[in-house]
Amino acid sequence: MSKIATLEVNGQKHEFPILVGSENESAINIKTLRSVTGGVTTIDPGYKNTGSCESSITFLDGEKGILRYRGYSIEDLAEKADFLEVAYLLIFGELPTQEQLDKFHSDIREKSIVDDDVKKILDAFPKTAHPMGVLSSLTSALTAFNPSSVNVDSEEDMYNSVVKILGKFPVLVAWTMRKKHGLPLDYGDNSLGYVENVLKMMFKKPNEEYVQNQILVDALDKLLILHADHEQNCSTSTVRIVGSSHAGLFASLSAGISALWGPLHGGANQAVLEMLEAIKEDGGDTKKYMAKAKDKSDPFRLMGFGHRVYKNFDPRAKIIKKSADEVLGDLGIEDPILDIAKGLEKEALEDQYFVDRKLYPNVDFYSGIIYRAMGIPTDMFTVMFALGRLPGWIAQWREMRLRKEPIGRPRQLYIGETYRPFMTIKKR
């Protein structure tokens, strides 16, 4: 029997259907609210209670610490799949056969050339520019070099736009870093795997051969998988809402990159490492920073802690913490920052303030330590996050367009001045 929610507004009762998802989550469908109540709307700052869409891509249960892409657990995918398989799964809904995967990779390779003129745009940025700003601009610039709009009703057109951005984006990521470090720009090596190629494009020096390190390849592969999607977070919602106006895929992705940049979202991985560095410089006094985080008159927050949805633990953080130990061990690196992070985590998990608010380490708490061990500069951490999130953004954009969702356009409750007669400037 279908479930109903009853809402009484100004003495009148209205019924709304309750939708039930495949994991038994419930959502009150208030589509008709304004029409049946004569214009009453809802207010939900930060959309803490509001579902913006129905989606079949990612399921997460923040209480139980569950994260699944298309039904597959993040633990299984991080352990057993590679990034390109996961990208295919997210975007097209099923794990690829070997044949499908080979074709997918070969099509991505074929589309990986970025117009040489994009280098002129890159040249115009000062070396001090933050890589996320540069990446967002270059992604937007791709629109100018690939002007044909995507016919979303054509499977072929959709597929081509997907492989195009998956091919070109790693080149932009590598160029963003290389330009900042004064290294020549190139197009990578199409004989390599996707992740191997990313590493070579980023780190190849002009005067020596680049030798792949399997530890780094595996670590990056895992990090990218763990970041690949996270349902309706800030950047993904941005991609969907920009795309809902029928702006192109690259323009929507560029907006998503800007949303990811903020320190409350993807920018937290950079902020975490800077915080850990500051604690180290300050003599390693974690207690002092714990006190600052709890002091409501101090804007400082424990970066990498807390999550809008996870109120138990972030399953990605568990995997990354283990991976950080393994990668540093395998590379023979002893990083005092890792000890500070572990100390801080232990204190926070035992502290009443953090316990009461259900604040646990999130995906960003340990990822920066691995990126740093890989030789990736701190200001590139969020760019690496964007590289991982790319398939998720694409999958969500594609789903939104295929479902023919309406343009995203929230309502508001106006609390400003009511009508006032205009005053000429002399009378003000």
Ligand code: ACO
């Ligand atoms: N340090 C100290 N206190 C915190 C922290 C933190 N990291 N996070 C939340 N709190 C406190 C808040 O002050 C608030 O306390 P109060 O109830 O006494 O007012 C309470 O916990 C709830 O916090 P909100 O900000 O209301 O929670 P919200 O769901 O809006 O925010 C967020 C989630 C943005 C992730 C927040 O926890 C935060 O700022 N964390 C630090 C930044 C970070 O790590 N971001 C990465 C998130 S993961 C990602 O985007 C990939």
